[in-house]
Amino acid sequence: MRVLLVGDYPPPYGGVAIHVRQLHQFLRGRGVETKVLDIGKGGRPAPDVLPVQGAAAFGLRLAGFTSAGWTVHLHTSGNNPKAWMLAALVGSMPGSRSPRVITLHSGLIPDYLAASQARRVFARTALAGYARVVAVSPAVRDAVIACGVPARKVLMQPAFCGSQVQPGPVTPEVEAARARRQPLLTMAHHPSPVYGRKQMFRALKLIAQAHPHVGLALFGLGTRSDEFVRDARELGVAGLLEDLGELEHANALGLMSQSDVFIRPTTHDGDSLSVREALALGVPCVASDVCARPEGTRLFKAGDEHALAAAVSEALKAGPATVRAPDAGPVLLDVYAELMPSGMAGAGTVKAA
Known part of the structure; x- marks a missing residue:
């Protein structure tokens, strides 16, 4: 063959x-x-x-x-x-x-x-x-x-x-973020509006009311752009972000494995690889309800930052769950x-x- x-x-x-x-x-x-x-x-x-x-x-x-x-x-x-x-x-x-x-x-x-x-x-x-x-x-x-x-x-x-799915070594940058943030949330970033950056930032500000030491670690394309910096400042979350830029895939999995919740706030989606990776690593996952999600994902109503913040709080309380990953x-x-x-x-x- x-x-x-x-x-x-x-x-x-x-x-x-x-x-x-x-x-x-x-x-x-x-x-x-x-x-x-x-x-x-x-x-x-x-x-x-x-x-x-x-x-x-x-x-x-x-x-x-x-x-x-x-x-x-x-x-x-x-x-x-x-x-x-x-x-x-x-x-x-x-x-x-x-x-x-x-x-x-x-x-x-x-x-x-x-x-x-x-x-x-x-x-x-x-x-x-x-x-x-x-x-x-x-x-x-x-x-x-x-x-x-x-x-x-x-x-x-x-x-x-x-x-x-094999996480790579935890980098010093991830170790530092983990040490100063409680809880540490993670999100895969892309400059496309489909990825829901603004909604995530609005929800993060709400989450910080109950968790003042929270941090959101972002990895992927576009985290150093002018639009990203503008949104972070205008929505009041610049001090809550851990910008890790584009990571090697193994390092992204290493970051994910150290996080308390992985979040996928997309406005449209297919079968997200990152959602399944988080679940396979035993990390609680919160995602929008725009498509069918794997068993174990905690859903929130797309476009509702209050629902997103509430789902994250629930995921933090519930902690990790064991989910069988498809292959x-x-x-x-x-x-x-x-x-x-x-x-x-x-x-x-x-x-x-």
Whole structure:
């Protein structure tokens, strides 16, 4: 069995990129010959990870694998035209012995597809070349089926490999934050309004009324921007923040493991990797009710900072709970085995790789 994963690979440390890396690690650990076509920004070199820049280079690389009969698994957001053009390209690449699988990751997919009939028709056409379509949530699954994709092809599976969640060492910066903050809350940050920064800051000010030594540790993109600094000052929480910037994924897990509550105040969401990571680490998790959340997540009404503050207070009182983490690795391994043409386990070589 030989599997080519196509998608972003860290850095940067977005949810899709982390899932691709963890799935890659899982498959290699099971002895599966696995490579990655990194279509992101091209991070540091890693074994069997092939960065590609430009459409021509990508097409040549991909054609080499499909002609050699590799199973190709594309990971993409599915919430913009570029993602669907990529899906159409990978699904239609010649190679009759090369099964195709796609995982659609974004929680924005239902709204994106509902916006026009043309989008739904294009999505159905783009997905025709895939033997399996993996939807990360029930809402994404339903949206894909509503486009006309046969339900038998669609698998609902969270994009999470629980077996690969291993926190890294706790850095001196995290140790210092832990020492001066009680409680210490954490949040994955992104400059997009979808991530709910302003709502979190408003809720943090309310939480500080009962917990004057509280701190919110933020990690991710955009924590040093002018807009971030402005919001922190205008909403009166600048002195309550621990800005850790963009962290290596293992270090982010190390921070998460030291926190009292992890918070996901998003206005739209899919199956959040960070929510599942927090739960797998035994950290109480508070998240908005904008989508289905894993068992053990404490929900609050999206857009209501008072409800968010109350949910955090409840989570602090309740403390950690043990939650069984799902693992996409074994599920996808079974999918690949099912789709692999008979007699193809060792056939073919990839000249373009």
